[in-house]
Amino acid sequence: MSEFLLGHYGYWLVFVLMALGLYGMVVKRNLVKKLIGMAVLQVAIIMFYVSTAVKWEATIPILDPALGASDPARYISPLQHCLMLTAIVVGVATSGVGYALVVTIWNRYKTLDEGELLERMKDDGDSE
Amino acid sequence: MGILNNSPALPVLILLPAAILIPLAGLVRERLAYHLAVLSTGLAAAVSALNLAKVLEGGAIHYWLGGWFPPIGIEYVLDHLSAFIVLVVNVIAFLVILHSRVLVAREIPAPGKHVPYYAVALLMLCGFNGILVTGDFFNLYVWLEISSLALYGLVAVGGKKSAVAAFRYLIMGTIGASFYLIGLAFLFTSTGTLNMADMKAVFPHIAGQPAAAVGLVLMVVGFGLKMALFPLHGWLPDAYTQAPSSSSALIAPVGTKVAAYVLFRLLFFVFVPEEAGRGLPVAQAVGWLSAAGIIFGSVMAIAQKEMKRMLAYSSIAQIGYIGLGIGLANSFGFIGAVLHVMNHAVMKALLFLTAGHFRMRLGHSRIPELDETARRRMPWTTAAFSVGALSMVGLPPAVGFFSKWYLALGTIDRSNWIFLGVILASSLLNAVYFFRVIERLYLVKSGPKDGESESAVSEAPASMLLPVLLLAAAIIVLGLLNAFVVKGVLQAAVPPGMT
Amino acid sequence: MSPFAPILVSLAAAVLILASGRRANLREAWTLAAAAAKFLLVLALLPPALAGRPAEAVLFELSPGVRFALRADALGVSFALLSSGLWILTSVYSIGYMRGLKEHKQTRYFASFAVCLSSAVGIALSANLLTFIVFYEILTIATYPLVIHKEAPAAVRAGRKYLAYTLTAGVVLIAAAAIVWRAAGSLEFTAGGIGGLAGAGAGTIKALFVLFLAGVGVKASVMPLHGWLPTAMIAPTPVSALLHAVAVVKAGVFGALRVVGFVFGPRLMADHGLNMVLAVFAGATIVLASLLAFKQDNLKRRLAYSTVGHLSYIVLGAALLAPTAYAGAVLHMAFHATMKITLFFCAGAIYVRLHRENISQLDGVGRIMPWTMGAFALGAVGLAGLPPLDGFISKWYLGLGAAEAGRTAAILLLVGSGLLNAGYFFPILQRAFFRPAKEKVEGKGDASPLLVVPLAATAALSLILGLWPDLGARFMTLAKTAAAAVFGGGP
Numbered sequence A: 001m002s003e004f005l006l007g008h009y010g011y012w013l014v015f016v017l018m019a020l021g022l023y024g025m026v027v028k029r030n031l032v033k034k035l036i037g038m039a040v041l042q043v044a045i046i047m048f049y050v051s052t053a054v055k056w057e058a059t060i061p062i063l064d065p066a067l068g069a070s071d072p073a074r075y076i077s078p079l080q081h082c083l084m085l086t087a088i089v090v091g092v093a094t095s096g097v098g099y100a101l102v103v104t105i106w107n108r109y110k111t112l113d114e115g116e117l118l119e120r121m122k123d124d125g126d127s128e
Numbered sequence B: 001m002g003i004l005n006n007s008p009a010l011p012v013l014i015l016l017p018a019a020i021l022i023p024l025a026g027l028v029r030e031r032l033a034y035h036l037a038v039l040s041t042g043l044a045a046a047v048s049a050l051n052l053a054k055v056l057e058g059g060a061i062h063y064w065l066g067g068w069f070p071p072i073g074i075e076y077v078l079d080h081l082s083a084f085i086v087l088v089v090n091v092i093a094f095l096v097i098l099h100s101r102v103l104v105a106r107e108i109p110a111p112g113k114h115v116p117y118y119a120v121a122l123l124m125l126c127g128f129n130g131i132l133v134t135g136d137f138f139n140l141y142v143w144l145e146i147s148s149l150a151l152y153g154l155v156a157v158g159g160k161k162s163a164v165a166a167f168r169y170l171i172m173g174t175i176g177a178s179f180y181l182i183g184l185a186f187l188f189t190s191t192g193t194l195n196m197a198d199m200k201a202v203f204p205h206i207a208g209q210p211a212a213a214v215g216l217v218l219m220v221v222g223f224g225l226k227m228a229l230f231p232l233h234g235w236l237p238d239a240y241t242q243a244p245s246s247s248s249a250l251i252a253p254v255g256t257k258v259a260a261y262v263l264f265r266l267l268f269f270v271f272v273p274e275e276a277g278r279g280l281p282v283a284q285a286v287g288w289l290s291a292a293g294i295i296f297g298s299v300m301a302i303a304q305k306e307m308k309r310m311l312a313y314s315s316i317a318q319i320g321y322i323g324l325g326i327g328l329a330n331s332f333g334f335i336g337a338v339l340h341v342m343n344h345a346v347m348k349a350l351l352f353l354t355a356g357h358f359r360m361r362l363g364h365s366r367i368p369e370l371d372e373t374a375r376r377r378m379p380w381t382t383a384a385f386s387v388g389a390l391s392m393v394g395l396p397p398a399v400g401f402f403s404k405w406y407l408a409l410g411t412i413d414r415s416n417w418i419f420l421g422v423i424l425a426s427s428l429l430n431a432v433y434f435f436r437v438i439e440r441l442y443l444v445k446s447g448p449k450d451g452e453s454e455s456a457v458s459e460a461p462a463s464m465l466l467p468v469l470l471l472a473a474a475i476i477v478l479g480l481l482n483a484f485v486v487k488g489v490l491q492a493a494v495p496p497g498m499t
Numbered sequence C: 001m002s003p004f005a006p007i008l009v010s011l012a013a014a015v016l017i018l019a020s021g022r023r024a025n026l027r028e029a030w031t032l033a034a035a036a037a038k039f040l041l042v043l044a045l046l047p048p049a050l051a052g053r054p055a056e057a058v059l060f061e062l063s064p065g066v067r068f069a070l071r072a073d074a075l076g077v078s079f080a081l082l083s084s085g086l087w088i089l090t091s092v093y094s095i096g097y098m099r100g101l102k103e104h105k106q107t108r109y110f111a112s113f114a115v116c117l118s119s120a121v122g123i124a125l126s127a128n129l130l131t132f133i134v135f136y137e138i139l140t141i142a143t144y145p146l147v148i149h150k151e152a153p154a155a156v157r158a159g160r161k162y163l164a165y166t167l168t169a170g171v172v173l174i175a176a177a178a179i180v181w182r183a184a185g186s187l188e189f190t191a192g193g194i195g196g197l198a199g200a201g202a203g204t205i206k207a208l209f210v211l212f213l214a215g216v217g218v219k220a221s222v223m224p225l226h227g228w229l230p231t232a233m234i235a236p237t238p239v240s241a242l243l244h245a246v247a248v249v250k251a252g253v254f255g256a257l258r259v260v261g262f263v264f265g266p267r268l269m270a271d272h273g274l275n276m277v278l279a280v281f282a283g284a285t286i287v288l289a290s291l292l293a294f295k296q297d298n299l300k301r302r303l304a305y306s307t308v309g310h311l312s313y314i315v316l317g318a319a320l321l322a323p324t325a326y327a328g329a330v331l332h333m334a335f336h337a338t339m340k341i342t343l344f345f346c347a348g349a350i351y352v353r354l355h356r357e358n359i360s361q362l363d364g365v366g367r368i369m370p371w372t373m374g375a376f377a378l379g380a381v382g383l384a385g386l387p388p389l390d391g392f393i394s395k396w397y398l399g400l401g402a403a404e405a406g407r408t409a410a411i412l413l414l415v416g417s418g419l420l421n422a423g424y425f426f427p428i429l430q431r432a433f434f435r436p437a438k439e440k441v442e443g444k445g446d447a448s449p450l451l452v453v454p455l456a457a458t459a460a461l462s463l464i465l466g467l468w469p470d471l472g473a474r475f476m477t478l479a480k481t482a483a484a485a486v487f488g489g490g491p
Helices: A002-006 A009-027 A031-051 A079-109 A114-121 B002-028 B031-058 B080-107 B111-133 B137-156 B162-191 B196-206 B210-226 B236-242 B245-270 B281-302 B307-328 B331-362 B372-377 B379-393 B399-413 B417-443 B448-456 B462-480 B482-493 C004-019 C024-044 C046-051 C074-101 C106-125 C129-147 C153-184 C195-199 C202-217 C228-234 C237-264 C266-271 C274-295 C299-319 C323-354 C370-383 C390-404 C408-434 C449-467 C475-488
Strands: B061-064 B075-078 C055-063 C066-072
Touching: A002 A009, A009 A031, A009 B162, A031 A079, A031 B162, A079 A114, A079 B137, A079 B162, B002 B031, B002 B061, B002 B075, B002 B111, B031 B061, B031 B080, B031 B111, B031 B482, B075 B080, B075 B111, B075 B196, B080 B111, B080 B245, B080 B331, B080 B462, B080 B482, B111 B137, B111 B245, B137 B162, B137 B245, B162 B196, B162 B210, B162 B236, B196 B210, B196 B245, B210 B245, B210 B281, B236 B245, B236 B307, B245 B281, B245 B307, B245 B331, B281 B307, B281 B417, B307 B331, B307 B399, B307 B417, B331 B372, B331 B379, B331 B399, B331 B462, B331 B482, B372 B379, B372 B417, B379 B399, B379 B417, B379 B462, B399 B417, B399 B462, B399 B482, B399 C055, B399 C153, B417 C153, B462 B482, B482 C055, C004 C024, C004 C106, C024 C046, C024 C074, C024 C106, C046 C074, C046 C475, C055 C129, C066 C074, C066 C106, C066 C129, C074 C106, C074 C237, C074 C323, C074 C449, C074 C475, C106 C129, C106 C237, C129 C153, C129 C237, C153 C195, C153 C202, C153 C228, C195 C266, C202 C237, C202 C274, C228 C237, C228 C299, C237 C266, C237 C274, C237 C299, C237 C323, C237 C475, C266 C274, C274 C299, C274 C408, C299 C323, C299 C390, C299 C408, C323 C370, C323 C390, C323 C449, C323 C475, C370 C390, C370 C408, C370 C449, C390 C408, C390 C449
Parallel strands: none
Antiparallel strands: B061 B075, C055 C066
């Protein structure tokens, strides 16, 4: 049991972060809080990938003349890091679009609370 | 032509630079944006047709980015399935973009937004093409996010409520993409490969592990959300309704189909279990949820008073047909589902475009307020709408009948009478909400007060009518000639080992 | 001579009619020209059908393994001849009726009519179930504008009811065809039954039977699926005449004849007892419809219930599984049409001339409109099954077939319903001829010649065919050929 919990503590931390992020995105009524939750979720995923790249007694994946290039087990896997660079960029872009929408919503409705928004939207027709 | 050796990458290579060039061209003259968009989508459609011809002749085409071979490099693959869907997506996109000039000018009031609109639309299409041709799972995620972000933008330029609809879609879409990414993490960590063909080879070794199952399910749920699989459809009605008509016409026929394509790939080509011909319970779960979605979407559509919202719920039901075909996991189900990708794209594009005509000329698309003014002053639009409606109901020889025919054959092969009943009952439900509109268009007299405003209503301009009439003609022609499509393309696209 | 020609002729006419909407005489000319051309083209298909080498036309595939195909065999040519021939007379009548009442939306009316006739002939000449379904559904949609023609709320409601019934039936038919395809491997109409079906399980066969019964039973107005027909009488009388006495409902019974003879086949029907079930439904319909006809005061509604009853004569004839009965059924399909259309034409003439719809208003009409009521008398006598009209011939064959099959109950049913027919028709004649008119009537003489000539022609036709049943269109030989094919296994 302790092996299950403590031996995989990295995965558990990531899991908690993901759950927090999802909670924020789904349950919170404030739009900005939703976006914060989204950021937390995306970070959690990034952490997950990166954590799978680590190897015992391995160093950063930049060629070290002392170690040479013969044994790949001496360098941690760079692939996940590269993938996550992309994922970070995607996260930034998504946040950018999200916040731009939040600004637009604020300008139109002067509220960022979902419940309040639905109230104020009731009187507008569809795609007017 | 040597360039066609790189053909899987070509649609992307045409659309991406065009998307970047459009803002620049727009600085010179605003009109250029539209022309460039039409040109590039037309070129992409032509290239897709050539690609399909090449695939039919010689089998799947592979393209390796940068010359790196898989499993290390990223590869793009065009096989029968992806070449067919690429062609459908690009042709529909071309017709809708061709149509869009007047609608965009009318429905997006702010003058500075037309040029970026086309750029973003092309980015989205580029993303869709990327999803369709890629053979690498992470590359798929990248294209997915490119197309999704552009999609959120396209939705958000509508009326007052569109920003909220777009935001909701952004939240749910990101959850979906994130689930996909988590699923991919599990699978990548277990197998060490991101290449689809390689994953197919390696997967049997890890098939029993919980990580593999969880990873697969997360990927399917992620794309199920993007596909608006019931009950993950919540974002769709608002997004399709609030988006401007041009955007709805671009997104609705195409967007969810691309997600469905990914499910085809995942469940039938990559993660096929040892028992050849029977889908994982995942596929069957998709089938049952889709059946529920068909009924749900059809019933909700009946309750709607506004035409775009009605078409949105109808789309949920229609996507259900494709999911049903996935759930059947036999060759008729597969053929019916893929044929429906094409059929629904043509029908929905037509319906959303004609709804756009009505909105433009009548000022609204509220069903209880429609009367025969629309038919008398806009006869061609109404006729095209009627053809689309009859096809959705499933009347032969329109194209909509044949997808239901093949799906019905698939359900009989599986002895799944509930699915058969669902398909047939939904035809009748479709008839209810479409005939309601047709009755109003043909039978309800316009009141005396409308006399003066009626003369303001006239038929849509030729640039808008032409694509619409082409789509209407396609509905009949593709219906009559569907066997050519099925025998020529789809039967070859059926995944190996499927009965 | 390609079987496609008659179908295309009226489709082309529909387009031309829509294009010449403003010029009424030109528009009507298209209808008449197309009707004449269509009849002649169908007539050209007659000799090959009788010789046992039916004309065929095979187009592209509609679905892998199933082609869009036409085959003008005896049964098909029989239905095609009757609908295209009667279209000529109905078109003349329509012109008189629509102009007499100054009806609106005439272009839509004539164009829809043309498409309906195209699909009716398409149904008649279909070589397989899928082609049949395509034309069947087109017929459903093409008749809708005709049913709702008046555009009054009652008409719109009738249209909705019509669509609800027929679209549901269409969907059921699609399911049935899909099951046949998977179970038997073929959708081709084969005389004596599709071979592959014999190997299907009993449960599948029974399920298929139920589906087909519902699928064709709606248009064939088998009770309890008949509900749409009396409601649809709200349509203009020429519509009621051709479509509901001749084309739409006849498409239904034609479908029943095809299913019994060319999909299931007599042996399969008998093996599973399906013929008994069908006979029970048909028999019940005959009795109930005849009884319900008594209750109707609206003339067209009484005619509608009479039609429901007579359609089940045809279904019963098929269910008896005897060659003579089948031939009688095919004959009745044509002969009932000539008589019923006469009666509907008369009803319409009365409406145009006197604006009366109810039987209780018909006192003394015989004196005002002698030709009309004379024709009515002929039609009524024929429907009761009395010589020398053609109704007697078809009924005689049905009775012979019932005797052949040893079903005395059916014979009693036929005789009894003949009496009921007399019972609900003869009082109309009695009122018209033997009671004095209640009120003064303006104008003199019968209805306009455009109305009277067609109804006199169909009445005369009923008489001529009653005396020489094989004259002209050779209905008698066609019926016998069709029956021989089904029971002997032939072309």
